[in-house]
Amino acid sequence: MTATTTSLLIHEPAEAYHAQSGEYLSSHALANFRKCPLLYRRKQLGQIADEDRPAYLVGRAAHTMILEGRKQFDREYVLGGPINQRTGKPYGAETKTAREWARLQGKSLLAKEHYETVRRMNESVYSHEIAAEYLAMGEAEGVARETYCDVPCQIRIDWFESHRGIVDLKTCDDLTWFEADARRYGYAHQLAFYRAVLEVAVGVNVPIHLVAVEKKEPFRTGVWRIHEDVLARAQRDNESAIER
Numbered sequence: 001m002t003a004t005t006t007s008l009l010i011h012e013p014a015e016a017y018h019a020q021s022g023e024y025l026s027s028h029a030l031a032n033f034r035k036c037p038l039l040y041r042r043k044q045l046g047q048i049a050d051e052d053r054p055a056y057l058v059g060r061a062a063h064t065m066i067l068e069g070r071k072q073f074d075r076e077y078v079l080g081g082p083i084n085q086r087t088g089k090p091y092g093a094e095t096k097t098a099r100e101w102a103r104l105q106g107k108s109l110l111a112k113e114h115y116e117t118v119r120r121m122n123e124s125v126y127s128h129e130i131a132a133e134y135l136a137m138g139e140a141e142g143v144a145r146e147t148y149c150d151v152p153c154q155i156r157i158d159w160f161e162s163h164r165g166i167v168d169l170k171t172c173d174d175l176t177w178f179e180a181d182a183r184r185y186g187y188a189h190q191l192a193f194y195r196a197v198l199e200v201a202v203g204v205n206v207p208i209h210l211v212a213v214e215k216k217e218p219f220r221t222g223v224w225r226i227h228e229d230v231l232a233r234a235q236r237d238n239e240s241a242i243e244r
Contacts, residue, residue: 008202009142017143017156024154027193031186034241059171061110062118066125067140078107079115120219128221131211134167146200149242155194165206166194171213175220178212192234
């Protein structure tokens with residue numbers, strides 16, 4: 001897949017976006033610096049590799065299905081995997097045989113139970129009246145690259161629509177504690193960075209909404225708007241970190 005553009009955003013594969021992380025500052029890299037400059041530097045030098053866990057695969061698959069639709073999901077993921085002739089069951093998704101099989105398909109392998117989780121999450125989001133309304137019009141996974149605070153920066157936005165602004169999709173274990181998780185994981189700082197870079201691109205501040213969906217029963221979905229004061233404080237923190 002090659003990069004395409006709209007009037008505002010670039011659309012390119014995730015691999016192409018991440019391949020430019022050495023040239024552009026991202027919200028993830030900035031979060032590492034705020035946490036620990038040494039962590040940021042070692043990741044920048046490639047001394048610490050990004051972790052990849054099965055839960056991350058489920059999260060990526062859910063983003064694809066919910067935001068980009070079933071057709072794109074089918075292009076990127078294959079279900080089940082090769083059958084072990086001794087047991088009559090699929091090889092485990094983490095086995096060498098299964099990984100090689102998926103590589104030959106040119107797709108990521110998703111176990112059937114993980115697919116069922118993703119399907120339920122998708123169903124939950126689009127059964128939520130407000131979440132479904134926010135995702136009815138707009139574009140998924142748009143990229144912007146701009147100079148912000150004299151530094152080349154890049155962002156990849158889950159969902160953008162010119163009137164509703166940025167909608168960021170999060171997955172969680174328990175919606176009851178999502179607001180605490182949002183503070184813990186610095187979502188306000190991430191989205192303040194997105195908004196600031198996007199403002200350079202489009203010339204206006206846009207609202208920020210979060211859609212969160214549980215990864216287990218009862219698969220609840222919730223929607224939040226991040227208050228302007230929270231974003232302003234986070235933006236000041238980000239700009240201080242960039243200056244440092």
